[in-house]
Amino acid sequence: MSDVCGDELVDVVVVGGGPAGVSAALAVGDAGAEVLIIEREDRLGGVLKQCIHDGFGVLQYGERLTGPEYAHRHVAALKCRQTQGGQIRVMTGAYLHSLRRDGTRWSIDLITSQGIQSIGTAAVVMATGCRERTDRQIYLHGDRPAGIFTAGQAQRLINIDGVMPGRNVVVLGSGDIGLIMARRFVLEGARVQGVYEIQSTVSGLARNVAQCLEDWNIPLHLGTTVTEVHGRNRVEAVTVCPVDGSGLPDHNAAERIPCDTLILSVGLIPENDIIADLGLPLDSSTGGPAVTQDRETQLPGLYVCGNALTVYDLVDYVSECGQAAGTAATRGATTARSAAAPSAHASAGPVETSGDIGQMVPQLLDLAADQPPVFFFRVKRAMDKATLTISRGGVQVESRRLTYLRPPEMIRYELRERAWAALRRNPGPISVAVEAADGS
Amino acid sequence: MSEQNGRPRRRPAPRPSxxxxxVRRVRRRLRRGGLGSLGCDALNGAVHLTGVVGRWDDRIRAGYIAASVRCRGVVNDIAVSGITEPAMTVPRVTDESLAGKAYDIVVVGAGVVGCAIARELSRFDLRIAVLEKEDDVGVHASSRNDGMIHPGFAPPPGTLKAWFNATGNxxxxxxxxxxxxxxxxxxxIVLFRSWWLRLLLPIxxxxxxxxxxxxxxxxxxxxVSRLEPNVTARQHGGLQFLSTGIVNPFEVTIAFAENAVQNGVEFHFETVLTGVELEMSGERRQIRSIRTNRGVITxxxxxxxAGSWADAVASLADDRFFTIHGRRGVDAVLDKQLSSTQHHALSMPDLLGSGRTHSKGGGLIPSIDGNLIAGPTAEETPDRENYATTHTEFTEVRDQLSLNDAVSSEFIITYFAGVxxxxxxxxxxxxxxxxVRNLTHxxxxxxxxxxxxxAIAVEAARLAVESLREERxxxxxxxxTFNPIRPARIDLSRLPLAERAVLISARPDYGQPVCRCEDVTEGEIRDALRSPLGVCSxxxxxxxxxxxxxxxxxxxCLPRVLEIIHEETGLPLESIRKKSGDSYLVLGRTKKIQRAPTHV
Incomplete structure (x- = not known):
């Protein structure tokens, strides 16, 4: 094969060395193909490096690991595979500059401190994670002092750099990192005035509300938001206001809370700027592109996994997602090498969601696949009992009772063999629905 | 697009006393405007207003009534009950580090104007200092605007604004x-709201x-649609000005300042003027020395x-003839994804109403860095350093987005206020x-x-040098040794990969990305910290x-940038600031580990 698209050829390139990327690379290695992980930072692990709280790996390892421990297991597995002769390479301090399609291959330009490197590959797995929504993206107004941090920034400063971004803290937003950081600040001797959430329900997991707020007597104020920041140089206070049903603040009930720090935990946004530049549309509910159960996008040979695809609640799911992408990318890369195999999209159909499903992956189903797919979805509202139905062309192939559904929690649903066979057989559009059952 | 080649007219003379x-006419007009209780006299060639009103808007209205007669300026000492105009923020540091220094010319204020003047002055063999109360150049109005280089069409003919604008462009x-x-x-492109505005074309x-x-x-x-396919359907044609340009306003300010430093000018940050010693020189007074928080300088x-506080500086020199009032403006910055949706600066002013307001009405303009910028608003404010944004102003800015059908408010990545x-x-x-013989305003x-x-800088430098020549x-x-060339900073994101590779081989830190959204490397951050002005916030x-x-x-990138600042300057993380004042980013170390005492 001629080296038409770069200095070097690799079967699969994984972009991002967090839990999704490393899982994907391990899967490629297991399948016997060569893989290169590109990581921007100088160590693998992604955001897990700064997540020193526990609760990682309950599903995968049956243990409550810390983030660094979880990452360490991944990296140890990677090293072990390398010593066993697996062709897994890691480039740290490497920055993806550009990604483009060259005929049937992908061409990648990397920037490192050694210079510019071009790499050609049959398959690219994007495992670029997500970023935090900022104060400007929630239209926060007032002064612009030092002392406004996202929860992730604060986490990195405290847990890795060993410095305190503040001593007297207000947390806006009840995302998981915000809840975890509220507790972290208290553990470090800071005062946390409270967690304020504009919605009427918490956006983080119930276990985090119990372990991070209730156990530490940190007040949670639902239906309340920060409307203004005060302080020219450093945060001096924030104004908080209750909101009405339509989210509009009631300024008559405003309260000024003196503090030196505002921590934001107001949502995560999948990082897909690179693939958006390729012209792939993003699903407005997940923030990632539409993919098949193989995590393949509409561009053949381009896979997206982990929090870049949709923001998961558990790292175990992120790893599972990465693994699926890695396995499929290897298959794609090795068949592409032998023959110009048609993309899975040739046999893929879109999945329509309805009822109370807020977001779901995969959005497309490759009906040629033998393995039944696994659906990951979130519901729009809390339901104690609900029915999940899967049908094709109006014919129901699966119906399942689900209990205790909460919007922050991702639901993993593995389709049964029989249902998958029926789904593949029937003609017509595929739909997945969740409906609340009797009065819930 | 082209440079302007129209011939500028003669520079207008300063306004008469x-x-x-x-003064009598102003009094009459104040009475007619329901402001008859206010005092009105002549002061230093200007109209001097005194008294008390109930609303800030009335204070501003009285000022404009006074300015409706020919005068050098308006000194507006009207108090507004219930409102205290916030004082200028000043650096907390006091020392004697500048005590006894002697300069030929001292420029007060390092905004774009002060920096451009300093650079013009550095063409002369003079000792020049620039005093700036903030920790960097261009912190206030100079960095809080949309970066548009207007053609000079908007200012009323015959004004200094019109002349300096067209000349500066x-x-x-x-x-x-x-x-x-x-x-x-x-x-x-100035868009027409209705077809009949074409009737005004001769004007x-x-x-x-x-x-x-x-x-x-x-x-x-x-x-218009051919040039700007996404333009609003509300337009009815427009006027295209080819000479309108865009710059990054802080880059321009920094460039003037760095070239001034190259040519021998000293910049003193966190240095504020606190007083002026006057002496008699023949018939007129002159400044002998100036007091600062860092000692007395001659x-x-x-x-x-001094920008927003130029009237305060004039007052210290006992030379009041104008009052500054702050007019806030809010701009919104849109994601770079939209950069290809618009090429020209677009605005759709209310051409008939513009005589009633003191703003050009804002617009939607491309920025030199690829973002679109919407704004600005215009609102009078008693607080000249209030850069807080409000929901109301923000909503007003969002209206400008309607000039381009391809943009919407979800693409706003940030917004800022300027005064x-x-x-x-x-x-x-x-x-x-x-x-005061040796003072130029x-x-x-x-x-x-x-x-x-x-253009202002050329004229101001001429005036300052003239005053020095008279004395000497x-x-x-x-x-x-004046060198007009300032090397451009290395901006890797603008370079082709092959050129980046050459730079990286000499400096590996140019191959270490720090800010991935804007493609900024560690090397570029180190360059900024090593730049001639010695800034580190x-x-x-x-x-x-x-x-x-x-x-x-x-x-x-924030934690990494803090680390690099620490590595370059030696400052502990707790001493690194976001900007001037007590804007510390980190308030201490996490729990310190108590080391067990070592026994010998």
Whole structure:
């Protein structure tokens, strides 16, 4: 094969060395193909490096690991595979500059401190994670002092750099990192005035509300938001206001809370700027592109996994997602090498969601696949009992009772063999629905 | 697009002193406006207003009534019950580090105007210092605008604004080459709200001619759509000005300042003027020395380029003839994804209503860095350093987005406020003091101040040098080593990969990305920290490199940038600031581990 698209050829390139990327690379290695992980930072692990709280790996390892421990297991597995002769390479301090399609291959330009490197590959797995929504993206107004941090920034400063971004803290937003950081600040001797959430329900997991707020007597104020920041140089206070049903603040009930720090935990946004530049549309509910159960996008040979695809609640799911992408990318890369195999999209159909499903992956189903797919979805509202139905062309192939559904929690649903066979057989559009059952 | 080649007219003379009849006319007009209780006299050639009103708007209205007669300026001492005008923020540091220093010329204020003047002055063999109360250049109005280099059509003919604007616009092409800043004459289109505005075309052409601006191209509705396919359907054609340009306003300010430093000018940050010692020189007074928070300095001549606080500086020299009032504006910055949806600066002013307001009405313009910028709003404020944004202003800015059908508010990545230093005469003040022989005022430089700054600088430098020559009775020598060229900063994101590779082989830190949204490397951040002005705050780095200016807003790179600042400057993380004052980012270490005592 001629080296038409770069200095070097690799079967699969994984972009991002967090839990999704490393899982994907391990899967490629297991399948016997060569893989290169590109990581921007100088160590693998992604955001897990700064997540020193526990609760990682309950599903995968049956243990409550810390983030660094979880990452360490991944990296140890990677090293072990390398010593066993697996062709897994890691480039740290490497920055993806550009990604483009060259005929049937992908061409990648990397920037490192050694210079510019071009790499050609049959398959690219994007495992670029997500970023935090900022104060400007929630239209926060007032002064612009030092002392406004996202929860992730604060986490990195405290847990890795060993410095305190503040001593007297207000947390806006009840995302998981915000809840975890509220507790972290208290553990470090800071005062946390409270967690304020504009919605009427918490956006983080119930276990985090119990372990991070209730156990530490940190007040949670639902239906309340920060409307203004005060302080020219450093945060001096924030104004908080209750909101009405339509989210509009009631300024008559405003309260000024003196503090030196505002921590934001107001949502995560999948990082897909690179693939958006390729012209792939993003699903407005997940923030990632539409993919098949193989995590393949509409561009053949381009896979997206982990929090870049949709923001998961558990790292175990992120790893599972990465693994699926890695396995499929290897298959794609090795068949592409032998023959110009048609993309899975040739046999893929879109999945329509309805009822109370807020977001779901995969959005497309490759009906040629033998393995039944696994659906990951979130519901729009809390339901104690609900029915999940899967049908094709109006014919129901699966119906399942689900209990205790909460919007922050991702639901993993593995389709049964029989249902998958029926789904593949029937003609017509595929739909997945969740409906609340009797009065819930 | 092209440089302007229209011929500028003669620079207008400074405004004349108010006459007793003028003062009487102001009194009459105040009475008619329901403000008869206010006092009105002549002061230093200006109209001097005193008294108390109940609303800030009335204070401003009285100022404009006073400015409706021919006068040098308006000194507005009207108090507003219930409102105390916040004082200027001053640096906390006090030391004697500048005590006893002697300069030929001291420039007060390091905004774009002060920095451009310093650079002009550095053509002479003089000892020059710039005093700035903040920790960097261009912190206030100079960095809080949309970066547009206006053609000079908007200011009323015959004003200094019109003259300096059209003249300054012409200088930008050469300056960009000399000073190594990005500049692009993208052109602007002033859209018509209705077809009959075309009837005003002869008047508009005359105005362009009077202001020395190239005659605009008249575009039909279809002509506009061909140039700007996403333009709003509400337009009915427009005027295209080819000479309108865009710059990054902080890059321009920094470029002037760094070139001044290259040519021997000293910049003293966190240094504020606290007093002026006057002495008699023949019939007139002159400044002998100036007091600062860092000691007393002697100065042969002083240039007041103090922006929002230029009236406070004039007051310290007992030379009040104008009052500054702040006019806030909010701009919104849109994601770079939209950069290809619009090419020209677009605006759709209310051409008939513009006589009633003191703003050009804002628009939607491309920025030199690829973002679109919407704004600005205009609102009078008693607080000249209030950069807080409000929901109301933000909503108003969002309306500008409707000029381009491809954009919507979900693409807004950030927004900011600025305060323009307006005078009631609404014209620039660029003149030597009548009372104080060696003082030159450069005040009221609001929009289009950025476009005008290069031309203002030439004139202000001429005036300051003239005052020095009068005193010394000799011509000032030229600076033989003056170098007009400032090397452009290395901006890797603008370079082709092959060129980046060459740079990385010499400096591996150019291959270490720090801010991924804006593609900024560690090497570029180190360059900024090693730059001639010696700045080290987070905002200073952001303004120079764009690290943290992208869509994640520093979410990922902030800790790394702090580390690099620490490595370059030796400052502990707890001492690194976001900007001036007590804007510390980190408030201490996490729990310290108590080391067990070592027993010998």
């Amino acid at each position: 108010v006459t007793p009849a003028g 012409r200088m930008y092409g050469d300056l960009a080459r000399e000073l190594g800043f990005q500049f692009d004459r993208v052109g602007s 508009m052409r005359l105005r362009a001619h009077q202001n020395g601006v190239d005659s605009p191209r008249v575009l039909t509705r279809g002509g 100065a042969g001549a002083v240039v007041n380029a 323009r230093p307006a005078t009631f005469t609404e014209d620039f003040i660029v003149e030597r003091s009548i009372r 450069v005040a009221g430089i609001q929009s289009p101040g950025l476009a005008s700054a290069p 009775g000799a011509e000032m020598g030229r600076n033989e 987070l905002d200073s780095i952001k303004r120079r490199t764009r690290a943290g200016a992208g869509r994640c807003h520093g979410g990922f």
